[in-house]
Amino acid sequence: MKGIQDYYPDHFAQCYGCGRLNEHGHQIKTNWNGAETITKFVPKTYHTAIPGFVYGGLLASLIDCHGTGSAALALAKAKNIVLDKSNAPRCVTASLQVKYLKPTPIGSEIEIKGIISEITERKVKVSCELFADDMLCVTGEVIAVLVPDNFGKPKNANLQ
């Protein structure tokens, strides 16, 4: 199933967390699920913190990319952009807050839900909840900002 990340232009699709073109990365996919957004991910066995539990740094990074993906979905919707090929808006994270309510058990699929709590022309706040085995383990808040289309694009890219 495609996610918003499949509609980023190629130079915005290199991210270790969510870039479809990063073969070493997590390649997460973020979608609408009703009025909320959702990302699912199965950590590897070596993504451990303390035996039996998922590494909190990985959970923070998943919330980060779920947040920017959710923000892109929200901006596309607000601007009536019909997603097609590589026309999705791209956001980066300005700030990230993560609270670890309880250890996240390793071995099952993680679900991250997002609620768009604020949106302006260039900034989106996303409130996140991370579940494992239907148990709320982590909450997070991401403030994501829209980047210019040519940010990070190689200069003279047309000549290469």
Next chain:
Amino acid sequence: MKGIQDYYPDHFAQCYGCGRLNEHGHQIKTNWNGAETITKFVPKTYHTAIPGFVYGGLLASLIDCHGTGSAALALAKAKNIVLDKSNAPRCVTASLQVKYLKPTPIGSEIEIKGIISEITERKVKVSCELFADDMLCVTGEVIAVLVPDNFGKPKNANLQ
């Protein structure tokens, strides 16, 4: 050079971010540098966000483990523990806050500095600053809590 992470008991040394026994992980080392703590790390080329810049999720996870390592150093010092073999205290993250001030350039060594801003018997707050090319790119705050010695240890471990 050894870090506090080299003094964690084996069952606390599996962490993807800082465990010396996790062959897939980052294996960061955290030490005192005067009254501050320090961790250095060189991201891989694939740890990218947008071309030219480091993935923010990685930076969050480095701050996370730098925070727990700094907290362990601070608790060892406060409790007059002489580090030897596997007697370091072990903390996990209760909350993590990260602010991305500017994109972090990829390709050079990252330095994370920590200041112990609060410490109690079981809880430590660490204020972090992350530099690349001597430029302050990210700030963070970690609240870390001490875990019991047998947390995550296999039951009947002595029988195995």
